[in-house]
Amino acid sequence: MNEPLRENPYSALPRVFHEPSRLSIMSALGGATEGLSFNELKEQCDLTDGNLSRHLKTLEEAKAVEINKRFVGARPRTTVFLTDAGRESFVEYLGALEAALQRAAEAMAADSPNFNFLGGLTEQL
């Protein structure tokens, strides 16, 4: 349990995805192959306009999402998609997060002999 964390799973948690609102945005987009509009994302992630814009900018700079602005009739519509690279990095991040969670749960269960880690959450992604 207390061996040094040489292959430290925590250092593999890129901050761009680890921030809770961005984790939420990436998850919402992961389930939406057609992309999501700004308003759908705002609703699903329970964010304000300002916060959503700020986090989308960070994710766009990291090339994790693509933001498509076009006109539908006279009205502008913003649609946000995961990029292929973003999807790939996010799946990698989820694997690292699962490893960190597994390690933490095992540590916390050290005096709980019935503890049984089931795991395998991300291995089929």
Add this chain to the structure above:
Amino acid sequence: MNEPLRENPYSALPRVFHEPSRLSIMSALGGATEGLSFNELKEQCDLTDGNLSRHLKTLEEAKAVEINKRFVGARPRTTVFLTDAGRESFVEYLGALEAALQRAAEAMAADSPNFNFLGGLTEQL
């Protein structure tokens, strides 16, 4: 998959534990009922003196850890423990993290029919 996140699992991720280095510190302490010395923590979490001190201060202010300084012979020794409240909140955090990870993994696996979430990682803590 795309229902609004009314019971948003992401908002239940307290930043005090979510920061990767602090997640690492809490996990190391979770497995150490006798506490860990400053140097053991530094080694296990792969942190510099300055970073470890800074994160311990944050965790101490949140009453998640207790820092015990005493002399062993002529030498000062710092031992760090989880508090009972810290252990409880951290287990709660791990449950919220598992819920967020489960939701994200399910979203990313939306077009992978063989995906099977095993889960139950933190329910016995």
